[in-house]
Amino acid sequence: MTEHTGLPVAGYRSQSEAKIAAVNENKKVEEGILRLLDALAELPDVDRRWLATGRTHIEQGFMAINRAIFQPERVKLDGDEV
Template sequence: MTEHKGLPVEGYKAQPEHKVQAVNLNKRDEERVLRVLDELSKAPDVDQRWLAIGRAHIEQGYMAINRAIFRPSRISLPEDGAML
């Protein structure tokens, strides 16, 4: 099983291939939905405020799903070891 190196961001670790594939599939699905919303944003009879709210919720939903798959962890801070 291929293991992908983690992101250069604290809290993210190496991920197995099946998780990377799942997140990449989600990213493609999200992009398709966002392109539909891009087209809707050009329509003069669409409420742009509600469209923006819907878009933000869709983006947040995909982020939450991908975070559930990758399961980033909490990180240690420099002050964790310091005694006051």
């Protein structure tokens, strides 16, 4: 199984093809839901405040799921013991 190098960002690490595929699938599902919400936003009788709240929670949910898959590490700061 191929490991893909993580982003050059502190806390990110290499990821397997399976994990990348899972997150990419999640991103497709999320995009479909966000497009549904975009369509709902065009309706005149939709409460935009609640729609925005729901959208935020959905986005946060997908971020949490993807974080569960990628498992970024905590970052060491200057002065931390090695």
